[in-house]
Amino acid sequence: MPPSMATENATITDGAEQLKLSANEAFKAHKYSQAIDLYAQAIELNSENAVYWANRAFAHTKLEEYGSAIQDATKAIEIDPKYSKGYYRRGAAYMAMGKFKMALRDFQQVKKICPNDPDAAKKLKECEKAVMKLKFEEAISVPESERRSIVDSIDYRVIDVEPQYAGARIEDDVVTLDFVKKMMDDFKNQKCLHKRYACQIVLQTREMLQSLPSLVDINVPNGKHFTVCGDVHGQFYDLLNIFELNGLPSEDNPYLFNGDFVDRGSFSLEVILTLFAFKCMSPPAIYLARGNHESKSMNKIYGFEGEVKSKLSDKFVELFAEVFCCLPLAHVINEKVFVVHGGLFSVDGVKLSDIRKIDRFCEPPEEGKLQLSCLFHMFIFPFQLLLPYYSRSKYDI
Numbered sequence: 001m002p003p004s005m006a007t008e009n010a011t012i013t014d015g016a017e018q019l020k021l022s023a024n025e026a027f028k029a030h031k032y033s034q035a036i037d038l039y040a041q042a043i044e045l046n047s048e049n050a051v052y053w054a055n056r057a058f059a060h061t062k063l064e065e066y067g068s069a070i071q072d073a074t075k076a077i078e079i080d081p082k083y084s085k086g087y088y089r090r091g092a093a094y095m096a097m098g099k100f101k102m103a104l105r106d107f108q109q110v111k112k113i114c115p116n117d118p119d120a121a122k123k124l125k126e127c128e129k130a131v132m133k134l135k136f137e138e139a140i141s142v143p144e145s146e147r148r149s150i151v152d153s154i155d156y157r158v159i160d161v162e163p164q165y166a167g168a169r170i171e172d173d174v175v176t177l178d179f180v181k182k183m184m185d186d187f188k189n190q191k192c193l194h195k196r197y198a199c200q201i202v203l204q205t206r207e208m209l210q211s212l213p214s215l216v217d218i219n220v221p222n223g224k225h226f227t228v229c230g231d232v233h234g235q236f237y238d239l240l241n242i243f244e245l246n247g248l249p250s251e252d253n254p255y256l257f258n259g260d261f262v263d264r265g266s267f268s269l270e271v272i273l274t275l276f277a278f279k280c281m282s283p284p285a286i287y288l289a290r291g292n293h294e295s296k297s298m299n300k301i302y303g304f305e306g307e308v309k310s311k312l313s314d315k316f317v318e319l320f321a322e323v324f325c326c327l328p329l330a331h332v333i334n335e336k337v338f339v340v341h342g343g344l345f346s347v348d349g350v351k352l353s354d355i356r357k358i359d360r361f362c363e364p365p366e367e368g369k370l371q372l373s374c375l376f377h378m379f380i381f382p383f384q385l386l387l388p389y390y391s392r393s394k395y396d397i
Helices: 003-028 032-045 050-062 066-079 084-096 100-113 118-140 177-188 195-210 236-246 268-281 296-302 304-311 314-324 352-356 370-375
Strands: 215-218 227-229 255-257 286-288 330-333 337-340
Touching: 003 032, 003 050, 032 050, 050 066, 050 084, 066 084, 084 100, 084 118, 100 118, 177 236, 177 268, 195 268, 195 314, 215 352, 236 268, 268 286, 268 304, 296 304, 296 314, 304 314
Parallel strands: 215 330, 227 255, 255 286
Antiparallel strands: 330 337
């Protein structure tokens, strides 16, 4: 190699290392987007360094961009199959998505490369436990046709309301605007809704959602407006602010909340009960779509399950899980606007009629299947039984 070329290569390597160090500092300061940009610049200078790819995967994980994290970690593994952090980063991303079987394979590989790593051993044990639980649940599961609904064992009418209860009350089994306003005001002051009324709202919402198709058509008359909102994720006070700025849901001020109502935030129960209450009050006032966080696996990992157990009971966890399976997957506004939580398809040729045929009344599998394609963030593997996918999302895989 000529001296000039060697000098140039050394300069490029030094530049990439400086960018990596700057990215590391940004990461330490919790500036993950900035860190990702800096790691990307380092990769442009030296794309054969597995560390850069694994580090960027870690930053993507911090932003919950698990699809990108898996892509980057996979690239790190391709560059250096003995680089343990590549497997570790990918396994962590799979684990965060609830894909424990795939995570298990990666942590087993980490264990082979670094048998004395205590953190890897801990992750491996967690994965093994989760996979064993999945296998046990599969072994004792009842066929769908024989499965009883949790609703069969619930009657809100037998739940007594204590005389001292001073919160919002549903009168004559009708959810009114006054009730919803009182309930929201109680939530704002961190007061709880009585279990009887919470149960009544959820059951009534389930009945309405069950009757809807997987793809719902919405007609907005000329001269009228329609509001679409993205992920609320348990941020009740942000939801109140939306209503303060844009008005409460009504037939003249309709909303579509496009999935991910719960998890992460500390007031997921308050959010979902508020949205469900508006649905009960006036079905045309609010439309609800399912996101990937309306699922058992996500609720277990990201907090909604624990919150419901704490504020209500274990039985409500099962009830919400069943109701979430009833949520429609997509909406079309005025035959022009297609709205779905995950984003556009990763393949061509998908028709609205295909979506209408999807049987949505079940939990998303650990690995993608046709009938649940709409549940995942960016339609990573929809219709992969028909065509191979050609793109991935930064959020999911």
